Amino acid sequence: MKSFLSIRNLSVRLKNGSPILRSVSLDVAAGQVHGLVGESGAGKSMIGKAVLGTLPRALSVSGGEIWLDGTDLMSLPPAERRRRIGATAALIPQDPLTALNPSKRIGPQITRRLVDILGWSKQDAQDRALELLGEVHIPDPARVMRNYPHELSGGMRQRILIASAFAAEPRLIIADEPTTALDVTVQKQILRLIADMQTRHGTALLFVTHDLGVVSKVCDTLSVLYAGKVVEEARMHRFFMRPIHPYSAALLAATPTYTDPTGSLTPVSQEVIDGVEAEVAQHDARRAR
């Protein structure tokens, strides 16, 4: 299948030169969900940020290509790149508490995107926003449109952010740990909602998470990241049946299961860590030469 987002050998570095992403390559097919897993600090979110052009100031892309819908973003001038990203991609952020502007009502925060990106009239945008809020199961959307973010619960806010991400019908959505900041009961609803919306709108989704359980529910393919390096890229079924890389296998083994509540947790063994660290060192040495 032709991939909608294709990242080729993407390297991101800190200003002082230390690598954050090490020649990352991954593909997200049109209308498919690609999971991106790894432990904290592995650089999962940075991939999403590099694609969307919102890398923190201290980081910069030092090499590689980001092909979005057949165009290499890195080859475009900044203004054109921003426009292109705005028109084709959107973000579902990690923390619903900081992702809505606290001083603005909900309505304008959703309609703004429609007016900005699609050039819709205020009224059309308003109608569409109401419809979207209904679609993400928000009761009394007309009232919520007039609320300020702090007047709503975390789950409600995340629903609004999902609605707003899908608002301008982007063809790619990057979901950056969208359920991490929510409590477990809400997590499940939100996850189902994202999956439903994705299917209905046929959007390609890059799903960043540290939770393999979540990945198994929503993704078609996945990449496992360690220290900014992709150690395994696989289709979902194959990965859960036969993980190839020892680190992937160890991660899978470390996932706690609900069916065995008495079982103790299996940490990733030092041996596996040493192995994958050696690979990373080898990669760096190759690059340095």
Place this chain on the structure above:
Amino acid sequence: MRDARGDLRRPVGLRLWLSGGWLTLLVLGAVFAPWIAPKDPLMQDLFLGRLPPFWESGTEPGFWLGTDSLGRDVLSRMLYGARLALEVAMIAGTLTCIIGAALGLIAGYYRGWPDRIISRFVDIWMAFPPVLFAILLIAVLGPGLWSIIIAIVVIDWTRFARVIRAEAMSQGAMDYVASAQVAGRKRFGTMLTEILPNVLPTIVVLLTLEMGIAVIVEAILSFVNLSISTDSPTWGGMIAEGRTSVHQAWWVLVFPLIALFLTVLSFSQLGEGLKDRFDPVLR
């Protein structure tokens, strides 16, 4: 799933009533000084010198808060003094706010070289002793209303720049700013629509605080006789004059001092009260 948080309404606090009340009274007094002042503030009458306020014995009718050593009416002088104090507070406060906040916003949001330039400037600026700096400026510019205002702006813009820079930095790191950028919004537009509304409560607090500070600075400058021409009544000037005769006529010193104190306090309380009221988030 109806969220009760939306129903929360905050009443206008006592703080806002008291501070707003005093400032309203002061503004009215200043505006209508020519009509309500019982006497001419400049009229001297050595036979009526050091009259005590109305509740003590030995007063003359019409001199409610007594007279100073030259026989000038304290209440009338205070009312006229309020004009200058408020003029300076409003104009200097607003100008300082606009300049300082704009620079702080740019530094905090754009970071990079604009931030480096503005921040170094602020650091250097803050190493000057402020009162001496002001005195020096007035000495160069010559006394007058605009000299005082310029002196205050030049000394105090750094306060705004610092605080607003920090606020803009923390707001700039929020996801909603990233979202606005992903949506292809221009950086300058994002600064105005996303960052500015969220630092506005802080700006309001700082602005009112600055107005209080401006009143104090004006009083200090008048106290050392560097304000406007010496014959116009100012609170600082009255305090300076009252100081020399505090044992014989305490009222010449105490009444302007109370007015000064209440005004500065009211400005800062007004700011806090307004912030509580207009900040959409209960911080």
